[in-house]
Amino acid sequence: MKRSGTADLPLHGGFVPLWLAERMGRLGFAITEAIITEYGTAEVLRRLSDPFWFQSFGAVMGMDWHSSGITTSVMGALKRAVNPYAKELGLYICGGKGRYSRQTPQELLHYCDRTGLDGAELVRCSKLSAKVDNTAVQDGFQLYLHSFVVNTEGLWTVVQQGMSNESSTARRYHWHSSAVKSFVDEPHTGICGVNQGQILNMVAAGAQPSRASMMSMSAEHPERMLKEIRHLILPGHHEVRAEDVDLKRLGAMLWLSHEKKPADFEELLLLEGMGPRTLQSMALVSEVIYGTPSRFDDPARFSFAHGGKDGHPFPVPVKVFDETISVLSKAVQKAKIGQSDKLDAIRKLGELSRAAEKDFTPNQNFDALIDKERRDSWKYGGRTVSGYAQPPKPAQLSLF
Numbered sequence: 001m002k003r004s005g006t007a008d009l010p011l012h013g014g015f016v017p018l019w020l021a022e023r024m025g026r027l028g029f030a031i032t033e034a035i036i037t038e039y040g041t042a043e044v045l046r047r048l049s050d051p052f053w054f055q056s057f058g059a060v061m062g063m064d065w066h067s068s069g070i071t072t073s074v075m076g077a078l079k080r081a082v083n084p085y086a087k088e089l090g091l092y093i094c095g096g097k098g099r100y101s102r103q104t105p106q107e108l109l110h111y112c113d114r115t116g117l118d119g120a121e122l123v124r125c126s127k128l129s130a131k132v133d134n135t136a137v138q139d140g141f142q143l144y145l146h147s148f149v150v151n152t153e154g155l156w157t158v159v160q161q162g163m164s165n166e167s168s169t170a171r172r173y174h175w176h177s178s179a180v181k182s183f184v185d186e187p188h189t190g191i192c193g194v195n196q197g198q199i200l201n202m203v204a205a206g207a208q209p210s211r212a213s214m215m216s217m218s219a220e221h222p223e224r225m226l227k228e229i230r231h232l233i234l235p236g237h238h239e240v241r242a243e244d245v246d247l248k249r250l251g252a253m254l255w256l257s258h259e260k261k262p263a264d265f266e267e268l269l270l271l272e273g274m275g276p277r278t279l280q281s282m283a284l285v286s287e288v289i290y291g292t293p294s295r296f297d298d299p300a301r302f303s304f305a306h307g308g309k310d311g312h313p314f315p316v317p318v319k320v321f322d323e324t325i326s327v328l329s330k331a332v333q334k335a336k337i338g339q340s341d342k343l344d345a346i347r348k349l350g351e352l353s354r355a356a357e358k359d360f361t362p363n364q365n366f367d368a369l370i371d372k373e374r375r376d377s378w379k380y381g382g383r384t385v386s387g388y389a390q391p392p393k394p395a396q397l398s399l400f
Helices: 018-039 041-048 051-060 069-089 098-115 119-136 205-212 214-219 222-226 247-260 263-269 276-290 299-306 318-336 341-356 366-380
Strands: 091-097 142-151 156-164 169-176 188-192 382-384
Touching: 018 041, 018 051, 018 069, 018 276, 018 318, 018 341, 041 051, 041 142, 041 156, 041 169, 051 069, 051 169, 051 276, 051 299, 069 091, 069 142, 069 156, 091 098, 098 119, 098 142, 119 142, 119 156, 119 169, 247 276, 247 299, 247 341, 276 299, 276 318, 276 341, 299 318, 318 341, 318 366, 366 382
Parallel strands: none
Antiparallel strands: 091 142, 142 156, 156 169, 169 188
């Protein structure tokens, strides 16, 4: 078992407005249901344990694409949306931020009473994962969020986050039960946060002698286990810049959805409200559902689905957001009764976008692309925490 990645997560203030939180829950539920329909609950757990996919998932839901707030907002929205349907979905989310994290054992035991799972063992796993990241890994981050996601087979994923006031950063830790062989020997699937250099990590593979003999602790160097880790570096700047995005992937997707309009998914195009702008969002949602792990190394790209609540890269296009939720939700419901053509079309959209990249040469002016989205934002019900986007003012004529 080894870590799957690290990432810098700047701490941001602010809040998630109700109009966005509600939509995050609906889209998160639809994406989760689509993944379960296609692959099963075990795949949802695997995805949540991947730091890169998790950040992309949050970005496509309209959250600030690079901040630590994605963790609390995504897990909170998923818990509210998924748990009322836990029996049907076969998935349940416990814990959360602050005092909710301390309710994890009781919530797990309650769920296990209904499903027949070993509650004591799952509570033990929950407590050990928190203890390891708060005590055995002494990296200067104090845990304040602990989410435990479990399915009816007893497989689980933990997503938890710690804060460092000194560096104004957060670190997210990912665990996945299928990969955990020992809680004291390389248990994580991923740790996301600012690289602090040397830290005391008593669960590193190289720390086994230290666990046997505490006197040898100072001789261990955790850097050895970092050599094979993929690093997701999330910058401090709020705006989305060209260097934050794979322009070939983004450009091919925009070309496909706005210009090519391929007939391969004509059934999808015939759906009410499926214009070029909604098609753009659906292409990125398709990527989140069907994309392979290598597709999520530029999470900022997924903010081009539904923008961000802070206005970066552009205000959240509420009308498009609602159309995306409607299209995906209807496709999933039809697939559940054997009519999978709409869900197949959504999958095909992602496949076509990836195929278009092969011979695509980016020629977009990145800043002009964002300017256009912001100018047109009012047409799509664009909204941020500060209010609604307004139509651009007509150019003023000068007499001089």
